[in-house]
Amino acid sequence: MKLYYAAGTCSFAPHVALREAGLPFDLVRMDMKTSTLEDGRHIKAVNGKGYVPVLELDSGERLTEVSAILQWIADQAPDATLAPPWGTMERYRLQEWLNYIATEIHKIFWPLFHQGAEIENQNALERLRVRFGWVEQKLGSKPFLMGEHFTVADAYLVTVLNWTKPAGIDLNAWPQLKAYRSRLRERASVMEALRAEGLIR
Ligand SMILES: N[C@@H](CCC(=O)N[C@@H](CS)C(=O)NCC(=O)O)C(=O)O
Structure with missing residues (x-):
């Protein structure tokens, strides 16, 4: 799993959540000034909306929007109780x-x-x-x-x-x-x- 992030921005929230959940992940940094990723690609190569955070799952599927990513992470690690169960x-x-x-x-x-x-x-x-x-x-x-x-x-x-x-x-x-x-x-x-x-x- 990969988290595309920019230092100190809203991608910090899923970054913390991944650590709380104890899930393995790699970080890929985006430069906020140029919107360029550390591998030289533009952020639009991974998110057509042009911003972080982006969570790339092991399947290759990509999830965007802080609130959706946070809930996805929470649901991968129910024992960490990062979110109440669905339906409650x-x-x-x-x-x-x-x-x-x-x-x-x-x-x-x-x-x-x-x-x-x-x-x-x-x-x-x-x-x-x-x-x-x-x-x-x-x-x-x-x-x-x-x-x-x-x-x-x-x-x-x-x-x-x-x-x-x-x-x-x-x-x-x-x-x-x-x-x-x-x-x-x-x-x-x-x-x-x-x-x-x-x-x-
Ligand atoms: N609606 C998006 C907003 C994401 C967002 O505002 N990302 C900012 C960092 S906090 C960003 O990457 N901005 C780069 C830009 O707008 O060029 C979400 O909830 O994930």
Whole structure:
């Protein structure tokens, strides 16, 4: 199995999930500036949509979109309890979180990292503050988003929280989120993924 990724981007979430699941995988790096893979191909050679993450299965089939990849990984390793079983209300709760993180947090960062106009950046920051307030309230003092157990939603949430510093967002306004991010960054899977992507030594 291969994970096509770019350092520190949303592909970090499936990277962490693969480590949590204990599945064997290789990493193939994409340069964000040129969209070129380390083997010289353009990312469009593996994903016509032109972005990471892409999970290439041993069958050669390729899966894209963070939320779909995360759930596929979770379902390969049921003993790791990275997602509640299909058909349960809890599974829909997980999907609720994945969709929220994808559409209400992940994508809102876009102008902040792509030279957005001042008004776009201000709007993005304002919307992110509202979203972080919501997550702070829902997380409360729970160790993980869904309660007592780490799930793939946590892999995604820690990924986007890692972007707050470069985006100039001070997490002190949300003490639970700040503590959560610090805790998760000490988790073995997260530290190993940070190291493998060259983000810490
Ligand atoms: N809807 C996609 C979004 C993926 C995405 O935004 N990927 C970014 C990194 S976080 C990327 O590869 N961008 C490269 C580009 O747009 O050129 C998903 O959920 O996987």
